[in-house]
Amino acid sequence: MSSQPTAVERRLRPRRISASQKQELVIGAVPYAILVVLVVWFGYLQPASLTTEQVLLSVDLALVLMLVAVGQTIVLLSGGIDLSVAGVMSVANAIAAVYISTSDRAVWISLALVAVGWVPGAINGLLIVVFRLQPFIVTLGTWFVWAGVAFYVLPTAGDTVVDPGFASLANGATLGVDNTLWFVVGIAVVGMWLLRTRIGVEIRAFGADPIAAALAGIRTNTAIVVAYSASSLFSVIAGLLLVSQNLSGDPTVGDKYLLSSIAAAVIGGTSMFGGSATVVGTIVGALVLGYVARVTFAVGLPSEWGLIFAGLLLAFAVALQGLVRAFVGRRR
Amino acid sequence: MSKAADGQIGTTAGPGSAAAPTLAAAEQGPPRAGTLRCLDVTKRFDTVVALDRLDFAAEAGEVHAVLGENGAGKSTFVKILGGTLQADEGSLELFGSPVSFRNPRAAATRGVSVAHQELSLASELTVAQNIWIRHAKLSALGMLPRRSINRRTLDLVKRFDAPSIEPDEKVKNLTVAQRQMVEILKAIASEPRVVVFDESTSALPASETEWALGLARRLAAEGSLVLFISHRIREIRQVADRVTIFRNGAAVRSAPTEELTDDAMVEAMLGRKPQTLYSPALVAPRDDVHALAVRNLHGGRLRGIDFDLREREILGVGGLQGQGQSDLLFGLFGMLGSSGEVTVYGKRRRIRSPHDALAAGIALVPEDRRLQGLLMTKTIRENVSLPNLARVSRGGFLSPLRELALADDAMRRLNVLATNTEQNVSTLSGGNQQKVVVAKLLELNTLILLLNDFTRGIDVGTKADLFQLLRELTAAGHSIVFYSSDAQELVQMCDRILVLRGGEVSALLSGSQRSEENVMRAAFGLDFGDATE
Numbered sequence: 001m002s003s004q005p006t007a008v009e010r011r012l013r014p015r016r017i018s019a020s021q022k023q024e025l026v027i028g029a030v031p032y033a034i035l036v037v038l039v040v041w042f043g044y045l046q047p048a049s050l051t052t053e054q055v056l057l058s059v060d061l062a063l064v065l066m067l068v069a070v071g072q073t074i075v076l077l078s079g080g081i082d083l084s085v086a087g088v089m090s091v092a093n094a095i096a097a098v099y100i101s102t103s104d105r106a107v108w109i110s111l112a113l114v115a116v117g118w119v120p121g122a123i124n125g126l127l128i129v130v131f132r133l134q135p136f137i138v139t140l141g142t143w144f145v146w147a148g149v150a151f152y153v154l155p156t157a158g159d160t161v162v163d164p165g166f167a168s169l170a171n172g173a174t175l176g177v178d179n180t181l182w183f184v185v186g187i188a189v190v191g192m193w194l195l196r197t198r199i200g201v202e203i204r205a206f207g208a209d210p211i212a213a214a215l216a217g218i219r220t221n222t223a224i225v226v227a228y229s230a231s232s233l234f235s236v237i238a239g240l241l242l243v244s245q246n247l248s249g250d251p252t253v254g255d256k257y258l259l260s261s262i263a264a265a266v267i268g269g270t271s272m273f274g275g276s277a278t279v280v281g282t283i284v285g286a287l288v289l290g291y292v293a294r295v296t297f298a299v300g301l302p303s304e305w306g307l308i309f310a311g312l313l314l315a316f317a318v319a320l321q322g323l324v325r326a327f328v329g330r331r332r
Numbered sequence: 333m334s335k336a337a338d339g340q341i342g343t344t345a346g347p348g349s350a351a352a353p354t355l356a357a358a359e360q361g362p363p364r365a366g367t368l369r370c371l372d373v374t375k376r377f378d379t380v381v382a383l384d385r386l387d388f389a390a391e392a393g394e395v396h397a398v399l400g401e402n403g404a405g406k407s408t409f410v411k412i413l414g415g416t417l418q419a420d421e422g423s424l425e426l427f428g429s430p431v432s433f434r435n436p437r438a439a440a441t442r443g444v445s446v447a448h449q450e451l452s453l454a455s456e457l458t459v460a461q462n463i464w465i466r467h468a469k470l471s472a473l474g475m476l477p478r479r480s481i482n483r484r485t486l487d488l489v490k491r492f493d494a495p496s497i498e499p500d501e502k503v504k505n506l507t508v509a510q511r512q513m514v515e516i517l518k519a520i521a522s523e524p525r526v527v528v529f530d531e532s533t534s535a536l537p538a539s540e541t542e543w544a545l546g547l548a549r550r551l552a553a554e555g556s557l558v559l560f561i562s563h564r565i566r567e568i569r570q571v572a573d574r575v576t577i578f579r580n581g582a583a584v585r586s587a588p589t590e591e592l593t594d595d596a597m598v599e600a601m602l603g604r605k606p607q608t609l610y611s612p613a614l615v616a617p618r619d620d621v622h623a624l625a626v627r628n629l630h631g632g633r634l635r636g637i638d639f640d641l642r643e644r645e646i647l648g649v650g651g652l653q654g655q656g657q658s659d660l661l662f663g664l665f666g667m668l669g670s671s672g673e674v675t676v677y678g679k680r681r682r683i684r685s686p687h688d689a690l691a692a693g694i695a696l697v698p699e700d701r702r703l704q705g706l707l708m709t710k711t712i713r714e715n716v717s718l719p720n721l722a723r724v725s726r727g728g729f730l731s732p733l734r735e736l737a738l739a740d741d742a743m744r745r746l747n748v749l750a751t752n753t754e755q756n757v758s759t760l761s762g763g764n765q766q767k768v769v770v771a772k773l774l775e776l777n778t779l780i781l782l783l784n785d786f787t788r789g790i791d792v793g794t795k796a797d798l799f800q801l802l803r804e805l806t807a808a809g810h811s812i813v814f815y816s817s818d819a820q821e822l823v824q825m826c827d828r829i830l831v832l833r834g835g836e837v838s839a840l841l842s843g844s845q846r847s848e849e850n851v852m853r854a855a856f857g858l859d860f861g862d863a864t865e
Contacts, residue, residue: 021501196475201465205454208504215416215452216518217436217466275456 026324030317031268031284038288042295049298060170060180062290064238064245066283067183068257069264070191071234073282076265077195078227079207079274080128080135085235085261087146088120089254092239094154097162097249106166113236120146121232125225139228143258150251157250162243170244183241184283187234191279194230203227208275263310264289267317288313366425367392367557368413368526373422375408375581380759382408384581385422390574392525395548395558397568397589400578401601401791406561407449409578410530413559414446415439426526440466445524447516449531449561455504460485462503463518488517492547495540508535509653516544520551527551528559533567534788537653537817545571563791565594579603598792614807617645617827623780623811624664624676624694631670632659635835641780641813644806648826649815651855656835657815658699661782664813665689665696676780690719693779697769697786705769706757713739713753716772723775742771746801763794767801774805781805782813787821799825819851833857 268285
């Protein structure tokens with residue numbers, strides 16, 4: 001096969017993008033558009049919010065959610081749902097809060113948690129695959145179990161004061177760049193890489209059309225187990241990072257992130273039916289939700305307004321995606 | 333036309349395509365050691381025996397057609413071969429060694445590849461990803477390399493002379509015919525030693541069908557075994573060296589294609605002499621009563637359609653694929669937001685939703701009975717009740733007795749073969765499923781039936797039954813619009829044939845004008861007449 005395209009290849013190449021690809025591009029742009037509008041609007045109200053420091057603070061607020069949401073996205077892509085992220089994140093948070101007392105231990109405990117972080121997800125995946133159970137029920141069950149474990153490890157929130165050195169994980173800088181940004185880039189790279197590997201493509205295939213995927217001979221069971229494993233790994237890192245941000249633990253902290261993780265994924269363009277999602281979309285979705293919380297706080301509204309606003313935004317984003325599907329680049 | 337496939341082989345560049353060795357396998361006399369052999373293969377589902385001690389043998393280098401009615405065991409056979417199902421008893425031998433495939437991967441590893449009838453494509457993946465997901469060389473980081481699989485897809489298209497396809501397009505954006513082609517390309521991409529074309533041509537338009545047939549011949553010429561499953565005898569004649577006919581889960585006859593006449597094939601499939609396969613009108617349409625009069629219908633692909641449907645008439649709708657035939661049915665059923673004048677029995681009707689259509693006595697039998705026509709996990713009774721809930725309810729509650737009576741009536745009316753009304757529709761044969769679809773609509777006092785590709789995936793024997801059924805319906809006063817992609821079917825079934833082209837009526841064929849050739853000519857916008865040439 002020569003490197004120069006032959007006449008046939010040239011003939012087969014697209015001259016322009018198809019209507020459907022155009023539609024996808026526009027839908028993909030929805031979360032970015034929302035984020036830009038939010039940032040510009042708030043920047044107009046409060047010009048001080050546009051300084052580097054303030055922007056970083058916003059990213060900081062969204063970072064933990066971003067981790068959980070990217071994990072959730074991978075599971076949603078497989079056509080499932082992972083409720084256990086809440087419990088798993090709480091357990092990681094509790095363990096880190098209780099046992100990290102010196103910087104020395106912090107490294108080992110963090111590494112150990114990350115090393116076994118995939119196990120709860122693998123259990124979910126195996127339960128789903130082996131017993132052919134529904135993801136919703138399985139992860140609801142394991143959510144409760146891990147939530148209980150979290151209480152066992154850390155009965156009440158905020159009791160423990162973690163070694164302050166651990167804060168540098170979330171708040172420090174590496175090579176002159178804020179760690180927060182490294183995390184965002186890391187999440188994006190790892191997530192995008194995973195979805196481009198064969199198993200990632202298999203997860204997408206299974207999520208889109210489970211029966212066709214099985215007929216095509218892809219490793220459907222492996223795909224499911226890997227998707228849930230990845231999700232719980234992301235949740236564990238999120239729980240760990242949250243301790244570094246707050247320097248204290250909370251055995252119920254994961255519950256707050258569960259529904260937000262789904263919301264972030266959906267705002268980012270993830271289909272709840274499976275088969276369609278992007279990592280960067282979800283990251284932007286998390287940034288949008290983080291920003292909404294921050295704006296509400298900054299303009300002095302009580303936090304319940306943040307929830308209402310976030311809910312409206314979720315509905316708006318989904319409606320916008322639907323409108324694009326109906327009206328942009330319609331064929332025929 | 334029948335020589336086109338051979339011609340195509342001649343034009344394809346590639347090894348082993350110099351001559352079409354049509355009779356390669358037949359000339360070798362009785363089968364040799366056996367590329368593929370099945371010995372006493374039995375498969376049961378609960379009490380139903382799908383395969384009953386099946387013996388089967390086929391050789392590399394031949395296109396081997398498998399023919400049989402629905403329920404004869406072809407699909408089960410293909411599934412066992414492809415690793416989707418496992419045999420209960422008996423053995424499978426590939427190149428002389430016994431094999432048993434636990435899953436499709438195992439089959440593919442041993443060189444058995446299936447182009448599935450129901451397609452094995454993931455709609456959210458691109459064409460190239462679907463084709464290469466299992467055997468692409470991964471990049472250093474374990475990723476599926478987009479550029480290289482796209483290029484390999486184009487290579488594959490070029491090598492097999494396939495109609496052009498965009499490798500980076502997601503499968504969900506392809507037409508049914510394009511998907512079918514991707515399914516075929518995917519099956520042959522791994523260079524398998526045994527390829528199964530499982531009704532691969534049933535969703536393809538004529539030119540792509542020629543391509544697929546040529547491809548089957550070429551793969552055989554290059555040394556593969558091609559199993560070709562089809563309901564179209566003409567295609568089998570065109571492509572297959574040998575035919576094995578299944579009946580009731582066993583192979584009842586296997587012979588070189590040219591030794592079997594059409595009648596012999598049908599006889600072997602049915603296990604009896606064929607009667608007239610297609611039934612003539614029992615009662616002539618009434619010229620003076622128009623069940624339906626349509627004027628200037630627009631919407632979707634339609635650009636001003638006029639026609640009348642006489643009472644008791646079966647009006648065929650034909651043409652090349654995608655010329656507005658489905659839109660015509662959808663438009664009449666209120667699913668398109670179409671505009672135009674629709675008159676039902678002399679009364680103007682505004683049909684803006686399926687609800688309006690049903691109220692006007694118009695019902696649509698959808699093309700995909702499994703997805704659109706039936707709730708596959710429910711019983712006959714539940715399926716019949718669904719559109720008739722008002723009739724089977726009392727004071728807002730379902731009345732079990734009324735439901736039963738209605739389902740019983742529906743079953744008896746169309747002679748549905750089932751143990752009782754509580755049988756799950758998924759366990760019925762294709763023909764009987766189709767009867768349930770019609771039966772539940774008839775209970776709505778439907779006058780006009782719109783049939784969308786009514787006989788898709790229905791075998792010859794059942795087709796005759798269904799046609800007889802349609803004739804009985806017209807005799808009972810119903811009028812039918814019958815869309816089919818099969819011109820032969822239109823000619824043999826319909827009183828008149830409306831041929832669409834580019835969303836307009838290209839011809840209305842009646843009387844002696846009705847011929848396959850005229851349908852084709854009108855579909856291509858050519859002149860036509862009573863003469864044969």
